Amino acid sequence: MTTTTRDASSGWLYGPIPDLLLGCGVLFLLVAGAFSVAGGALFRAVPPYVPELVIALVSAPHYGATLVRVYEQRADRRGYFFFSVVATSALLLLFGVALVAPIVASVLATVYLTWAGWHYTGQNYGIAAMFLRRRGVPFDDTARRLLHASFVLSFLFVLFVAHAQLEAIADPGREARFIPLAIPQSVNGAVLPVLLVAYAATTLGWIGLLARRAERLADLGPTLLLAGVQLVWWSVPYLGRFYGFGEGNVAIDWNARTLFFPWVAGAHAIQYLWITTYYARSSGPWHGQGRYYASILIAGLAVWTIPPLLFAPGVGEFDWNFALLLAATVNIHHFVLDGAIWKLRQPKIARVLIASEPAGAVAASTERTLLRRAVWAIAILGPLLTVQYFVDQYVIEPRSWQAGDAEAVERSLARQSWLGRTTAYDYFRLGRLLETSGQPDAAVIQLERSAAMEPRVESIKRVIAHALQSGDRARFIHACDQLFELDQVERPLPTIDLGLATRAEFLAFQEACVRVAQATRPVSPRASATGGAGQDGRVAAPEGYR
Template identity: 35%
Template sequence: MSASPWLVGPFVDMLVGSGLAYLMTLPLLLIISVRTGFVGWPVLLVTLISILVSVPHYGATLLRVYEERSQRQRYALFAYYLTGILALVFLAGIYSIPIGSALLTLYVSWSPWHIGGQNYGVALTILRRRGVEVTPLVKRLLYVSFVLSFLLALLSIHVENSNHVPASGLQAARIYRVIPVGIPSALVSVVFPVVLMIYVGSVVGAFVGLVRRGVRGWPLVSVVSLVAAQALWFVVPALLFFWSGTDAEGLLPFAAIWISAAHSAQYLWITTHYARRIDPGIRTGTYLGKALLAGAFVTIFPGLLFLPDWLGAPSWAAGLGTLLFAVVNIHHFALDGAIWKLRDGHVARALLRDDPGLAAGKAEASVGLGRWGWRVVWIGGSIALAVTVHEQFERTVTLSGITLRSLDRARDAIARLEWTGRDSDSDHLVLANSYLQAGNPDAAEKEYRESLARRPSAEAVSGLAAVRIQRRDWSGALENYDRAQRLDPDNVDLMIRRSDLLNQLESETPPVDRAAIRDLQRRSIRLLERALDLDRRRVPTIVRLARVYTRSGRRRDAAALIQAALEGLEGLASTERAMLEREKRALSDPRSGSAAGTRAGPVRPGASGARP
C-alpha cells in the first residue's frame, strides 16, 4: 500500500480518475438533448476540449517516451522504427484512399481496446494503492469483462453493412471511410448474445469477488464506476445498434466527444502523477504546458506541411485532418501499450508505491533530441496552436452569420484560412450560395469551383446549375444537374430539378419538332417515376408527373396516379389534398390538358434550382 491512497486528491481522483464526472453529467446531457433536441457540441466548445484535454494527452505520451534518453533506448522499437513506418504509411494514405481508409478502420477498431485497457489499469491501481490484494480469479474476471466489452464493440463495427463508429474525430471525414470486415449477420446474431452473457457473468463475478474480499466504500465505487463507464461507452451502443439499429449518438448525446474528453482527462491524471514522481520539482502547470505543445506538434503541425496547393494533398477538412488524427492515435495506442504496464517495476514504483528513489535515477531530459530538437517541438507546437486559434476566430467571429452586407469580409476571411489550409469546401459553398442570393452569379461561380477543387460534391455542382439558371442557360443547367445526380444518385430533389429543366426545354421547343418534345417528356417521366419510387409521399412530385403524363398523351395514367394518391396516401395535409383534388378536377375537364395546360411552364431561377 502506498503512503497515500490518492494520486492527486479525493476530489480529482473520484471525478476524473474513476470517471464519476462522466457518469454524473450523462443524465444532465440527456435532459438537455430531450428538452432542446440539441445533439451536437458547438464547434468552439469542441475545439476548447480538444486543445485543453485531448491534445495534451497525446503530448503526455510523447514526453513519457522521448524526453528521457533511457526511455527512448528502452522503447526504441516503438519510438523510432514504428514511428518511421507510420510516417511512411501516412504519406501513402494521403494519396491513396484505400490506404487512408484502412488506417481509419484500424484506429476505430483499436480504440475500444485502448480505452478499456486504460480503465482496467486504473481500476487495479486504485485497488492496490488501497492495499487490496486482488485474487487471480477476480483479476482475471475483471480483465475478461474489459476484453469482452471490446469484442462486443468490434462485432458492431465489423458486422456486414455496419455504420457503427464508436470513436471520436471522424465527424468531418469526407474522403476516407471506415471499412467493415463484413462479418455475416447470421454468425454475429449467434456470437453476440453468447459474448454478452459471458460479459455480464464476468462483471457480476468480479464484483462479488471484491465484496467477499471485504472491498467497500471508495475502492468498490471506483471499480463499479470504471466498469459502468466502459459499458456506456461501448457495450450499450453495441446493444442499441444490434437490437434496434439505433445510432447511440442520438440517445447518448455528445457521446464521442464526451468519451474522448473523459478518457483524455483520466490519462492526464495518471501521467501528471507519474511525471511528479519522476521529477518532484516540476510544476503541474509546466508539465501540462509541455504536453500541450508536444501534442499540438504531432496532431496539428504535420498538416501544415501538406497544404493542398503545395503537394496535391486533400484539404484539412476534406480528409487530411482525419487521416492525421487516425495515425496519431495508432501511434499513441502502440506506445501506451508498451510503456504503461503495472508489472513493469519502474511504473509500479511510481503508480502503486510512490517510491521516492525514482527521482534519483532521472535521466537528463535534453539528452538525445538535444536542445534544438526540443526547440523545434515547442516552436512547431506553438505555430500549430496559433493556427487553430486563428481558425476558430475567423469561424466564430468573421464567418458566423454571413449576411449580404458582409460577403466581401467573409471572402477575405476564407482567403486567410487558405494560407494555412484550413478553408473547407463548405466554406466556399456557403459563400457561393450567398453570392448567388445577392445576384452576383460571377462571384458565386468562382466560389462553387473553389469548393469543387477541394471536394467534388453534388451541392456545389447544383450551385453551378443554379448559376446557369440565373443566366437562363437551361441546357448548361441541365448538364450540371446531370453531373450532380451522378455524384448523388438517389437525391430526389435533383431528379425533380432535372425534370423541371426538361420541362423548360420542352416549353421552348417548337411544336413542330414533336420528336424532340417526346424525348424530353420521356426523360422527365423517367426521372419523376424514379423520384416517386424513392419517396411516394411527395404530393408536388405526383402532380408534376401527372402533368407530364397528360402532355405526353397519357391522360388516363395521370388520372389513375392522382386517384391512387388520394386513396392510398394516409395523413395528407389539407393543402396536399387540395392540390390533388384541384388536379383531379382539371383532368376531368376535357377542355383542359391539365391544371398546367398543354405546354410545360417556365423555370423560375433561384439559388436552390428550379422550382414548380
C-alpha cells in the same frame, strides 16, 4: 524542483474527490446524466465552441503527454527506440502514401476506429486494476483474469457491432472510409447474446470474488465506477445501435454519437492527464504543474495543426477526407506509444502508481541542442494556429456572415482551409451568398469547390444551372458527369468529349442531364466516414443545404 507522492495506504493518487471525478469518470457521468435528464435540450444548447475547447485544452494535451514522455528525455527515446523511431517512421510513410491513395487512408481509418475502443478499454482496465492493488484488495490471477475478461467482453460488443454492415458506405478506394468486415446480422444476432451472458458471468464473478476478499466493500468502488464508465462510453451505445434502444438518451443514443463523442474523448483525456501527471511529478524532474501543462499543450496542439498546415492545402478534392486521415494517423501513433510505455508489470510504473514510491532520481536533461530548440519553436505554431482558428471560426466568420460580407467570409475560410478545417457546406453557403449578392461567376467557383469536396445534388444542380445560363459547355459536361456519378443516380448515357461531340450528341447529353437533375432529390449527408462513430477529429456542425 520537487517530487511529490502520496502514501499508497490511502488508496488514492490525489485524494478521493479528484480521483473519483477525474480518474473514475464521475465528472463525465454527471455531465452525461445532466444531458440525458434534460431530454437533449441542454445538450443542444451547448455552443459548438465548448466541445471544441474541450478537444483543444484537454484532448490535445493528452496526446502531448505521451509525446513528452517518450521524446523529451534521451534515455526514453533510446529505451523506446523501436516505437519512437522505427514504428513512427513507418506510420509517417503510410500517411504520405495515404494522401494520394484513399484505399490506404481507408485502411488506416479502419485500424484506428477499431483500435480506439480497445485503447479506451485498456486504459479503464489498467486504472481499475491499479486501484484494487493500491487499496490492498487481494488480486490474484483468478481475480485478474475475471476482471480482464469482463473488460475484453465489453469491447467485443463494440467490435462485432461496429463491423456489422448496418449502413451503406462509399467506395473506400475513392474516399477515406471505415471499412467494416460486414458481419451478417444473423451472426451478430447469435453471438451478441452469448457475449452478454459471458460478460454478466465474468462481471458478477470478479465482483463476488473481490467482495469476499476486500476489507471494505468501498475498496471496490473505483473499479465498479470504471466498469460502469466503460459501458456508457462504448458497450451500451453500440448494443443500442444493434438492438434499437437508447433513442432520446444523449449519452447512449447512436443518432447522437457523432455530436456526443467529443465529451467521451474529453473524459478519456482527463483520465489520462490525471494519471500521467501523477507519474510525471513522481518519476523525474518536476518543474511545476503550469510548465508541464504548457509543454504537453504545445506538443499536443502541434501534432494536430502542423500536418494540416503542410498538407491540407495541397490535397485538392481529397481535403474533406484529410480530417479522418489525420485523426487516424495521430491516434494510431498514440496507441502504439501508449501501449509501450504504460504497463503495470514494469517495475518503475508499479513503484510509482501502485506503491507511490519515487521512481528514483533522474537527472534533468542537459540537452540544449539547436535541433531541440528548433522542434519546440516549430511546435509553438500549434497553439498560435489554434487561437487563429477559434478567432476565425467563432468571431470573424460569423460576423462576416451576419454582415453579408462575402469577401470577408472567403478570406476567413481561406485561412481555415490551411488547417483543413473547412467543409463542403461552408463553400456551398458562400456560393449561395455570392449568388444573392449578384456575383454568379464568383458563386459558381465556390459551388464547384463544394461539389468537389463532397458531391451533392444541391451544389451540382446549381453549377449545372450556372453553366447553362452562361453557355459554358465544358463546365456543364463536368458538372453533369458529377451528377451521374452520385450513388442515387443511374447514368443515362456515357460522357462526351466537347471537342469531338457533334451538336446532336451534345444536345442529347444536355437533355439527359437536365432531366436527371430535375428528377434527382437531395439525400441526407453522405454515410458517416466513421460508420457513425464520430471519431474523425471534428466537432460536427448541422448542415442545411438549401
